[in-house]
Amino acid sequence: MDLNQVLSDLEGGNHDDIEQLLQRYNQEVSPDLTLAYTLTVLRRQVPYSCQRTCLETLRIMSRDKRVLSPVATREGMLTLSAMARLSTGEEAEHSRNGLQEDTLSEEEERVVVEALKCLCNVVFNSPTAQQVSVEVQLAPALCGKLHSAHTWHHEVGLFTLRLLFLLSALRPDLRMCLRKDCQAVTLLTKMLEHTLDIHWVGPYEAARPDPQALPIPAEGNERAMEALKALFNLTLNDPDGEEDEHQFRVIVGLLRHLLMLKTETMEKTEEVHSHAVNLLNNLPVSCLDVLVDLPVQGGSENYNGKNLEAVQVLLDFMEKRIDRRSNYKEGLTPVLCLLTEASRHHREIRRYLKAQVLPPLKNLKVKPEVGNTIRNKLVRLMTHVDLGVKHSAAEFLFVLCKEKVASLLKYTVFHLTLHYTREEPRPNPIEEMTEEQKEYEAEKLMKIINEMKRHDVFRPMVVRPDGRLGPLEEKLHEPIEEDPASDSD
Numbered sequence: 001m002d003l004n005q006v007l008s009d010l011e012g013g014n015h016d017d018i019e020q021l022l023q024r025y026n027q028e029v030s031p032d033l034t035l036a037y038t039l040t041v042l043r044r045q046v047p048y049s050c051q052r053t054c055l056e057t058l059r060i061m062s063r064d065k066r067v068l069s070p071v072a073t074r075e076g077m078l079t080l081s082a083m084a085r086l087s088t089g090e091e092a093e094h095s096r097n098g099l100q101e102d103t104l105s106e107e108e109e110r111v112v113v114e115a116l117k118c119l120c121n122v123v124f125n126s127p128t129a130q131q132v133s134v135e136v137q138l139a140p141a142l143c144g145k146l147h148s149a150h151t152w153h154h155e156v157g158l159f160t161l162r163l164l165f166l167l168s169a170l171r172p173d174l175r176m177c178l179r180k181d182c183q184a185v186t187l188l189t190k191m192l193e194h195t196l197d198i199h200w201v202g203p204y205e206a207a208r209p210d211p212q213a214l215p216i217p218a219e220g221n222e223r224a225m226e227a228l229k230a231l232f233n234l235t236l237n238d239p240d241g242e243e244d245e246h247q248f249r250v251i252v253g254l255l256r257h258l259l260m261l262k263t264e265t266m267e268k269t270e271e272v273h274s275h276a277v278n279l280l281n282n283l284p285v286s287c288l289d290v291l292v293d294l295p296v297q298g299g300s301e302n303y304n305g306k307n308l309e310a311v312q313v314l315l316d317f318m319e320k321r322i323d324r325r326s327n328y329k330e331g332l333t334p335v336l337c338l339l340t341e342a343s344r345h346h347r348e349i350r351r352y353l354k355a356q357v358l359p360p361l362k363n364l365k366v367k368p369e370v371g372n373t374i375r376n377k378l379v380r381l382m383t384h385v386d387l388g389v390k391h392s393a394a395e396f397l398f399v400l401c402k403e404k405v406a407s408l409l410k411y412t413v414f415h416l417t418l419h420y421t422r423e424e425p426r427p428n429p430i431e432e433m434t435e436e437q438k439e440y441e442a443e444k445l446m447k448i449i450n451e452m453k454r455h456d457v458f459r460p461m462v463v464r465p466d467g468r469l470g471p472l473e474e475k476l477h478e479p480i481e482e483d484p485a486s487d488s489d
Helices: 005-012 015-028 030-040 048-061 074-083 092-098 107-127 125-137 138-146 154-170 172-180 185-193 218-234 246-257 266-282 285-291 308-323 332-347 347-357 376-382 388-399 404-413 437-454 472-476
Strands: 462-463 470-473
Touching: 015 246, 030 048, 030 074, 048 107, 048 172, 074 107, 074 125, 074 138, 107 125, 125 138, 125 154, 138 154, 138 172, 138 185, 154 172, 154 218, 154 404, 172 185, 185 218, 185 246, 218 266, 246 285, 246 308, 266 308, 266 332, 285 332, 308 332, 308 347, 308 376, 332 347, 332 388, 347 376, 347 388, 376 404, 376 470, 388 404
Parallel strands: none
Antiparallel strands: 462 470
């Protein structure tokens, strides 16, 4: 059916004609056929403008999971990979060996970006496409592209990283291949070094950011977050424990530098810090000393020369997440766990955090959960309805107290014996009553007691000879023993 004729008929027809026309169009032109036709056009030698239009159509339609069968095939995925300039199969080996891409024109770049967006949609929405991606070695092709990351235009790099993140998230079986065979962790780390303009002044120490330097541009921040998300997937678990500790320490040094940077908005700064926290949780806790061990920049004498600036940033980040009062499980728990483990294994970090969170108590007349200090906020979290949040807050404070119960109670329990206020004595109301009033009140009280006994609200008890409690009725029905020494009639 001709689309222009359909539109013309829709404008001039009545309701019945429009309904019949739309039903006929839906029967004859389905989304599956449109996708198949689009792929057929893409395989021809057509101008870049036509390729881009076809890919834009495919990108929009690929959001529908029900119509992806034509593109979720080997031929369809290879076509999109070719449009995205991703070298699959044998060509991927050349890319991994450092083969550089030709410079793309602006039109070619737009085609590459649209193809990458299509691949992201298709991979996200189709398990079949995910399996085909493994078969055509799409992940190694993406890593091959990482070799030329320093030459990327923004969107090409952004959607390359996003596609790598999606594959590593949806196909956990690819992670080992990406780590071992493709060296994806190293490649992503180098890409971050370039994006953040890092200059190393020591094995794991990046030069301090220039206070006058501009914030991270929005585009660089977006690429950094996509890279951090991909690294999170790749370091999520290492069953063989064979990862290079040197590489992990480099990543910690890089993340420490990132924590000291600012972006163009506070929201984006907090977002990138959140990704940094998630990644730090995946790394061996033994490597977290890199956060504070800065020989060139130095630190405080009170903490054996350690530099605690990054730890303070993490503490501030944690407090902001507490103040938000929402999404504690995903937003707050990761940073609580990170600070807990760092404190448990690194003495200077624990000492610093205790000084900030649990300073010496001065006002013992205020309940520990009342107030706006970090301690007050954490104590309030110890009664949170979410058990995970409650446990994380309590464990953090417990570790800061060197895992001593008495010390934890000192900072988290309200000491009532210290805050008892003696009340002014009240007058005894009976003293001013006449004998008649006292008898009247006593009779009224007995009536109330008898009524409560009758309805079994309470039962008067007495102490039996063996020390146990028993009902008063037992005592009333006991026979009266006469004293043999008493006088008899």
